[in-house]
Amino acid sequence: MSTGSAGYVGVARYGAANNMARHQHAAPYVALVLQGGYVEAGDIGRVRVHPGDMLIHGRFEAHQDHFAPGNTHVLNLPMTGAIGSRVGRVADADAIVVLAERDVGAATALALDSFQPADNALFDWPDLLAGALREDRVTNLAEWAEQTGIARTSLSRGFALAYGVSPQRYRAEVRARRAAEAVIDSAQPLAAIAIDFGFSDQAHMTRAVAQLTGLPPATLRRRGRAGHVTSVQDGCDAAD
Template sequence: MHAFPPPPALAPASRQCYAPSHSLDRHCHYTAYATVILGGSYLEAGDEGRHTVQAGDALVHRAFESHLDFFSARGADVLIIPMPFAARLPVRGRVRDVDALARMAERSPACAWTAFAEAFEADGSGHDDWPDLLARKLREQPDTHLGEWAEATGLRAESISRGFCRAYGISPKAYRAQVRARAAWEAICGSSLALGRLATELGFADQAHMTRAVKSLTGHRPQAWRMAADA
């Protein structure tokens, strides 16, 4: 069972080093955080697309996002900065002086989020191959018919499934289900719309379907998250 409700105070920033050519299978983080790359580089593929990042780049991860990582031959040195659940920044950005941010985080780890938010500069770049176009389509239009999308792009449906899984570590259908579940969780916490109405608007078969999806993702039913948001 995941921690509930979210802790009111942020954890301190921390530093993590990854070995050359190391990889991490697709995994879910239950808290929101930002990653600032201090050195090295890697490819991340997750719920918000694929990004190749290097020193000075930053990636923002909202709660309950999933991703996989492939580290380069140089490995990577990263600064992990916990962020508030409700914070909203673009997925990718830059920090001009990562060394100064790292020094500040070491002196005062609890203040790292504020310093990062002030230094963050949005950068909309990312991968744009067909798996990324499909991922974006599934995020923006979850009801997209995969067979029709394959036909429109001149690809075979089975090739799409294999290629997408290689890129994102998950099938297109499973990716869509996870993205939809996270969208439901965010809507439940951020709006007062009736749960049944939300389920319909987000494309679930019914409220029970949405409840199962949100509980599978977060460990808690929509009603519990709604009560926590209203508290």
């Protein structure tokens, strides 16, 4: 197994000292936990995963990882196509590992076929805020803090500690990622996509998508459909 367009492919090994700050990967992939565990906080929320758990990462998804004490081993496999991010379990992780040594594509297919969704989510207040931001239910952070009994001075600091980014930036990146996916997957005019995702105009969306992906929407659409998308942040040797 080797490094490919989806990032690191193979078994990555981590210790508690290998915590990874928030980072992004352009290509979709799956991460199957073989040993140890970690907490991942990203665009689908914050989840705690253990051996047998599998994370499906969509295009341009960003996250940070905090590893448990001891050694953590994760099998990373590339994906193709637009599959939404999610977390779940597989029944036979060993079979996927063995198959990956012979045929990475077949191992990915087996992992996806045997995937069963699971609820590994954490529900502390930063996670509730992240969910509200993803669903665009927060119009005023100060009001949200007051309604939930969180000190305003603690809101941004506590959220950044859990997710590696400010609430404002988290919301902006989630919206830009969804717009970027629509740019690639749909035939809608770019101006219509901008309206659908709540941007003030097409120029606003262009700036947001370019900041996230390193490409303006028109170029992203062309390269994405050809399968040649890379991200300005996709530089980690080990995808997790």
